[in-house]
Amino acid sequence: MSGGDPFHVVILAGGSGTRFWPMSRAKRPKQFLALAGRRSLLRGTWDRARTLAPAERVWVVAPRALAGAVRRELPGLRRDRLVVEPSPRDTAPAIALACAVIARHDARAVTVVLPSDHVIRDADAFKRSVAVACRVARGKALVCLGIKPDRPAIGFGYLKLGARPIPGVASPVVEFVEKPDAARARRFLRSGRYLWNAGMFVWQNERFLEELARVAPEVARATAGVAAGSPGAWGKAPRISLDYAVMEKASQVAVVPLDAGWDDLGSWDAAARHASPGSGGSGERVMIGSPGAVVFGGKRVVAILDLPGVVVVDTPDALLVVSRASSEKMKSVVEAVRAAGRADLL
Amino acid sequence: MSGGDPFHVVILAGGSGTRFWPMSRAKRPKQFLALAGRRSLLRGTWDRARTLAPAERVWVVAPRALAGAVRRELPGLRRDRLVVEPSPRDTAPAIALACAVIARHDARAVTVVLPSDHVIRDADAFKRSVAVACRVARGKALVCLGIKPDRPAIGFGYLKLGARPIPGVASPVVEFVEKPDAARARRFLRSGRYLWNAGMFVWQNERFLEELARVAPEVARATAGVAAGSPGAWGKAPRISLDYAVMEKASQVAVVPLDAGWDDLGSWDAAARHASPGSGGSGERVMIGSPGAVVFGGKRVVAILDLPGVVVVDTPDALLVVSRASSEKMKSVVEAVRAAGRADLL
Numbered sequence: 001m002s003g004g005d006p007f008h009v010v011i012l013a014g015g016s017g018t019r020f021w022p023m024s025r026a027k028r029p030k031q032f033l034a035l036a037g038r039r040s041l042l043r044g045t046w047d048r049a050r051t052l053a054p055a056e057r058v059w060v061v062a063p064r065a066l067a068g069a070v071r072r073e074l075p076g077l078r079r080d081r082l083v084v085e086p087s088p089r090d091t092a093p094a095i096a097l098a099c100a101v102i103a104r105h106d107a108r109a110v111t112v113v114l115p116s117d118h119v120i121r122d123a124d125a126f127k128r129s130v131a132v133a134c135r136v137a138r139g140k141a142l143v144c145l146g147i148k149p150d151r152p153a154i155g156f157g158y159l160k161l162g163a164r165p166i167p168g169v170a171s172p173v174v175e176f177v178e179k180p181d182a183a184r185a186r187r188f189l190r191s192g193r194y195l196w197n198a199g200m201f202v203w204q205n206e207r208f209l210e211e212l213a214r215v216a217p218e219v220a221r222a223t224a225g226v227a228a229g230s231p232g233a234w235g236k237a238p239r240i241s242l243d244y245a246v247m248e249k250a251s252q253v254a255v256v257p258l259d260a261g262w263d264d265l266g267s268w269d270a271a272a273r274h275a276s277p278g279s280g281g282s283g284e285r286v287m288i289g290s291p292g293a294v295v296f297g298g299k300r301v302v303a304i305l306d307l308p309g310v311v312v313v314d315t316p317d318a319l320l321v322v323s324r325a326s327s328e329k330m331k332s333v334v335e336a337v338r339a340a341g342r343a344d345l346l
Numbered sequence: 347m348s349g350g351d352p353f354h355v356v357i358l359a360g361g362s363g364t365r366f367w368p369m370s371r372a373k374r375p376k377q378f379l380a381l382a383g384r385r386s387l388l389r390g391t392w393d394r395a396r397t398l399a400p401a402e403r404v405w406v407v408a409p410r411a412l413a414g415a416v417r418r419e420l421p422g423l424r425r426d427r428l429v430v431e432p433s434p435r436d437t438a439p440a441i442a443l444a445c446a447v448i449a450r451h452d453a454r455a456v457t458v459v460l461p462s463d464h465v466i467r468d469a470d471a472f473k474r475s476v477a478v479a480c481r482v483a484r485g486k487a488l489v490c491l492g493i494k495p496d497r498p499a500i501g502f503g504y505l506k507l508g509a510r511p512i513p514g515v516a517s518p519v520v521e522f523v524e525k526p527d528a529a530r531a532r533r534f535l536r537s538g539r540y541l542w543n544a545g546m547f548v549w550q551n552e553r554f555l556e557e558l559a560r561v562a563p564e565v566a567r568a569t570a571g572v573a574a575g576s577p578g579a580w581g582k583a584p585r586i587s588l589d590y591a592v593m594e595k596a597s598q599v600a601v602v603p604l605d606a607g608w609d610d611l612g613s614w615d616a617a618a619r620h621a622s623p624g625s626g627g628s629g630e631r632v633m634i635g636s637p638g639a640v641v642f643g644g645k646r647v648v649a650i651l652d653l654p655g656v657v658v659v660d661t662p663d664a665l666l667v668v669s670r671a672s673s674e675k676m677k678s679v680v681e682a683v684r685a686a687g688r689a690d691l692l
Binding site: 022284286288289298300301302303304305306307310312314315316317318319320321322323325326327329330332333336337340341342345 | 368630632634635644646647648649650651652653656658660662663664665666667668669671672673675676678679682683686687688691
């Protein structure tokens with residue numbers, strides 16, 4: 001990347017979605033799945049991070065329960081670059097802890113925060129946006145990467161752009177809007193003044209920690225304590241997202257647009273868009289009269305007849321058959337599996 | 347049953363349908379499946395036959411390849427009552443061979459021929475119809491059991507009833523019509539003069555063999571030869587169904603109606619009508635927004651979301667997902683599996 005203070009990458013490897021059950025389980029959440037290509041999403045994020053920085057400056061934050069799985073998935077991760085959350089507390093404590101740890105290594109670091117469960121098709125465009133974001137961050141802004149909406153999605157947070165752009169292809173963020181209803185989402189889309197919040201951030205580490213201490217002092221104290229060697233301090237960290245705890249309250253928040261084939265892969269339908277018909281498994285697929293049908297997993301032969309847009313997820317102990325149009329409703333399936341007394345499968 | 351000459355039951359255990367793939371395979375055809383209840387269709391037929399006659403008068407005809415499976419499925423079958431077809435040759439040679447063997451045991455037998463891959467819900471009504479058919483058969487008729495159509499099915503043969511009924515709730519058959527087209531099937535249904543040919547027959551054994559010798563002498567010679575101890579004679583038996591070879595040409599053919607909850611279970615859709623949602627497997631089923639969905643087989647948890655009328659067939663090496671409305675088209679699936687180089691799964 002361009003010159004200036006060295007910058008570090010933090011990969012967030014926590015999270016326990018149920019949207020990809022039965023392929024995702026509590027001990028193998030979404031980021032460990034190869035939902036778009038041959039590599040897991042986490043591994044894809046790692047590989048992208050490594051195009052930005054050498055391994056000594058790529059950090060991974062993960063809850064204790066996933067630490068072993070992260071190490072196995074990322075053989076290139078340096079042992080002392082894995083930051084373990086004593087227990088899951090949402091994104092604000094996780095990110096704050098990583099930044100506090102980095103601050104002890106490198107007082108002048110610029111930090112790039114990346115979720116590990118999204119897909120980015122265009123690695124070059126991604127790298128260019130991160131470079132711009134770094135330049136903007138060196139001007140003291142807390143920078144979000146923002147995605148131009150192509151539909152009135154109700155599952156994302158939106159960033160409202162201020163009127164006066166910041167030199168270097170950025171805009172000030174004047175409002176954070178969490179998951180709007182459909183009518184509002186349509187207005188946002190029409191207005192052209194909103195971007196999706198992709199959960200990717202770039203900032204001067206010192207500037208972020210100052211802002212954290214100001215707007216979220218409990219998170220700051222707890223995570224600084226853990227970083228200084230007192231894991232017990234973690235217990236005082238509230239369970240809160242970075243957007244709520246920090247970004248919505250911080251000053252000088254900016255957004256740099258990212259146009260790099262980003263997808264948060266929030267459902268089987270989204271995964272199916274990125275998949276070949278036989279994705280993720282080694283068995284034969286026989287599909288007749290079933291355009292848009294996708295099979296995930298499994299070594300068996302799977303035959304589908306006259307079921308357009310069906311998703312079949314074949315795992316050794318559980319099988320899911322769902323229409324793509326309904327794949328946002330996976331929570332009801334997971335709840336029914338729990339109600340049937342099979343929480344062991346979740 | 348009522349008095350008169352002793353009667354024997356012949357169960358036809360051959361046939362190799364592909365309609366129930368992947369649960370049915372070449373070595374485990376439909377009659378070995380528990381498609382309606384806990385027992386296999388073959389076992390259900392055996393149990394029904396045993397309400398008609400003692401084990402010494404219940405015979406099973408099966409091709410050599412299935413003989414072992416038949417013995418395992420029917421522990422009550424006497425070893426010397428299993429008639430083995432040296433190779434599959436359709437129903438005329440199979441039935442003729444069984445009747446020729448029976449004739450050597452019992453010159454005055456009345457024979458009841460039953461397919462093994464249908465379901466009959468009302469065992470008492472079945473028994474009553476067979477008793478009527480036996481009385482009619484003792485008057486020298488070759489008797490078919492006929493099912494009153496409840497829809498213009500195009501997959502069955504039809505029997506046209508003659509104008510003057512035979513005393514004892516029977517009618518002469520004046521025409522055999524193989525699988526009509528839809529328009530003809532609708533006319534048949536409206537006319538009230540047609541019954542479905544259920545492939546169940548009752549006759550005096552001697553009378554059948556006389557008629558066989560007259561209208562199908564090649565079949566008669568070949569099967570008499572095998573029954574007399576020359577298995578090589580089988581090679582001269584043509585591959586032909588009983589309807590074509592005998593019934594359409596025979597004189598004095600009659601039909602006795604059967605109203606006993608009969609179903610030939612010709613498709614997954616038909617099997618689904620007889621199944622409970624978790625039929626045939628031991629795994630949990632989680633079904634949401636999917637009325638009419640049915641799972642066959644498997645020990646895994648199967649979850650189905652928003653796919654009404656879907657059929658899932660879960661076997662260790664192959665999985666089928668099909669809409670019930672399309673389950674008549676299984677041949678295309680089986681052909682595609684073969685084309686994919688996986689004939690080993692058929």
